[in-house]
Amino acid sequence: MLVSSAAFAQSQWEGWDYTFDREIRPWAEMQAQLPAYPRDETLLPIDVGAVTTHRYLVDAKSVSTGSDGVVRYTLVIKTSGGATNVSFEGIRCETREQKYYAIGRADGSWARARNPQWRRIEFQHVNAHHITLYGEYFCRGKFLRGNAAQLVETLRRGPERAPLTD
Secondary structure (H helix, E strand, O other): OHHHHHHHHHHHHOOHHHHHHHHOOOOOOOOOOOOOOOOHHHEEEEOOOOOOOOEEEEEHHHOEEOOOOEEEEEEEEEOOOOOEEEEEEEEEHHHOEEEEEEEEOOOOOEEEOOOOOOEEOOOOOOOOHHHHHHHHHHEEOOEEOOOHHHHHHHHHHOOOOOOOOO
């Protein structure tokens, strides 16, 4: 009886060290794959408030989520002056950070971002698109709102206003 109790106890702890060690491993970012250049018919508008006259759009075809907890997407900004800015970006919900991976060129190609570093997303009255994407479309606190298809559906439906948390 004592032998079977010891065997049962050992089987309960089997793999525990592995699971415990996996939980404390440092975060590692996946290699980002550049999406196809956005086309007008796949762009979804996002509401960033009335402060700006620019139009902000996300390419539905570019939205992806990774095992690293990052949502990646192509953002298109059409300025009131007629310019169009295109960028491939990521948002990491867990840390409320944003990163540029690439900038779109006028010929429809990509150029690597000059300084692709994670930056904290802070509230700004002007150019509030990153905090809006974080808090109303992609993240629920430190967690993604869902997989890529669910995030695209949120973009189509409209913002889900949620309090911002650190």
